[in-house]
Amino acid sequence: MKIAEGLEMLPLTLGMGGNTMVINPTVVYDANACVLIDTGMPGCYETILNQIKEAGISTSNLHSVILTHQDIDHVGSLPQFLAEASQPLNVYAHADDKASIDGDTPILKLPPEMRGAILQALPEKQREEFEKAFSPETGANVTRVVTDGEVLPFGGGLQVIHTPGHTPGHICLYHEASQTLIAGDAMVIANGELQGPRAQVTPDMDAALRSLKKLAALPIETVICYHGGIYKGDVKKRLEKIAASVQ
Numbered sequence: 001m002k003i004a005e006g007l008e009m010l011p012l013t014l015g016m017g018g019n020t021m022v023i024n025p026t027v028v029y030d031a032n033a034c035v036l037i038d039t040g041m042p043g044c045y046e047t048i049l050n051q052i053k054e055a056g057i058s059t060s061n062l063h064s065v066i067l068t069h070q071d072i073d074h075v076g077s078l079p080q081f082l083a084e085a086s087q088p089l090n091v092y093a094h095a096d097d098k099a100s101i102d103g104d105t106p107i108l109k110l111p112p113e114m115r116g117a118i119l120q121a122l123p124e125k126q127r128e129e130f131e132k133a134f135s136p137e138t139g140a141n142v143t144r145v146v147t148d149g150e151v152l153p154f155g156g157g158l159q160v161i162h163t164p165g166h167t168p169g170h171i172c173l174y175h176e177a178s179q180t181l182i183a184g185d186a187m188v189i190a191n192g193e194l195q196g197p198r199a200q201v202t203p204d205m206d207a208a209l210r211s212l213k214k215l216a217a218l219p220i221e222t223v224i225c226y227h228g229g230i231y232k233g234d235v236k237k238r239l240e241k242i243a244a245s246v247q
Contacts, residue, residue, distance in 0.1 A: 001230075003224065004222075006030055008026065008055045009025075014040075024226050025040055030155070038068055038184070040076055041077065063087070063089065065078065067091065069166060069167040069170040069185065070100040070169065082129075083133075092143075103134035108203070148162035152173075159173065161215060163184075163208070163214065164208070165197065165203075165208025189229060194242070195242065212243040216239040216240050
């Protein structure tokens with residue numbers, strides 16, 4: 001789904017047991033480069049590539065992945081992207097989530113029994129790629145640590161906003177050219193309304209809500225939530241209302 005020139009949202013519908021979940025990775029691109037923001041659950045690699053191609057974007061130009069944070073539904077297919085890349089893939093993430101993304105420490109919200117169930121459901125080759133990528137015995141996955149306020153040279157400028165709370169190293173990305181905020185899990189859309197992060201999967205809710213105050217300073221026209229999709233409206237007013245409970 002095209003959001004703006006050089007910005008494409010990829011809605012993915014996943015089967016989760018007897019339920020479904022829709023997630024929304026995003027691609028920033030131009031004629032010469034393609035950057036994927038978040039990689040979905042394990043097993044999403046082919047679906048993401050197909051959606052990129054269907055949008056008319058060349059996957060041969062995919063040279064970088066930016067991870068908004070360490071949760072499994074954001075980093076899950078990173079091992080396959082790394083394994084299948086024809087040239088070394090640049091992986092961007094914040095320092096406070098780097099150790100988990102590299103496999104040096106466990107992913108915070110992935111208990112061993114859940115990790116085991118996920119691995120069991122994967123084909124053998126993907127299981128091996130996953131175990132290799134997220135092992136302390138192998139090299140780092142993150143090749144580039146991003147910092148708060150940094151502007152990455154993609155899509156005319158992609159500003160990094162460190163928004164801890166949902167995870168320590170959670171980031172949002174602001175696409176300056178279209179005034180679009182790629183929110184990761186800092187916010188969700190439920191019943192058509194922009195809301196704060198889900199409390200049950202946000203270990204530090206106070207920090208997460210404080211993070212939203214940083215976003216209110218940006219001139220945002222559109223928000224892409226990983227869970228919920230697109231929100232348009234008076235984003236500043238809505239952000240201020242969500243964060244109002246935090247002093």
